[in-house]
Amino acid sequence: MKNFTTGKLFSKPLIFTGYLLMLLGILGIVSYVGLVLILVGFVASFSTTGVDLDISNKRLKEYSKIFGYKWGDWVSYEDYPYIAVLKRMESSTVYSRAQIATTDTSTYYDINLMNKSHRKKVILSRMKGVEEAEKAAKELCLELDLEYAQYNPVISAKTRARRRR
Secondary structure: OEEEEEEEOOOHHHHHHHHHHHHHHHHOOOOHHHHHHHHHHHHHHHOEEEEEEEOOOOEEEEEEEEOOEEEOOEEEOOOOOEEEEEEEEEEEEEEOOOOOEEEEEEEEEEEEEEOOOOOOEEEEEEEOOHHHHHHHHHHHHHHHOOEEOOOOOOOOHHHHHHHHO
16 A cells, blocks of 8 residues: 655635634634634644555545545556656735736656546655656556556547637
8 A cells, every 4th residue: 555645735825814813812712703713724734635656556546635634536557657757836815905926836756646638637746856756657657567657648539620720
């Protein structure tokens, strides 16, 4: 059994709000409102998503984890014969009261299980460096007995017809 935590369940602004709610709850702990604020802040700040791999039974579970409990269903990963590393950029923009935008952009390299057409993907792990991600993906290929592939999705006939117009 392998466990991969792929990220937070909520966005960065909501996570920050969760920390703020916990702080307000600690300051107002004498009432039930303080306890509720701590509870809501904890959920917003520490909930995660991930994937569990059961190698012996060849199945995976994409989950959301809140208070240590994982929600998700087990499915077979035999429909995913390939592993690839894909570059992903995530950004969040915050606006000031004067409507001046500040954008925070992060680049990640995701290790993905992919089906034969490369259209369905399951993120297993997220890393900062491409070399580190490719090394981990190739090790995972050997462990799971899957093929390492470059992302190259099959273009459908409908898409080809639309591009010809």
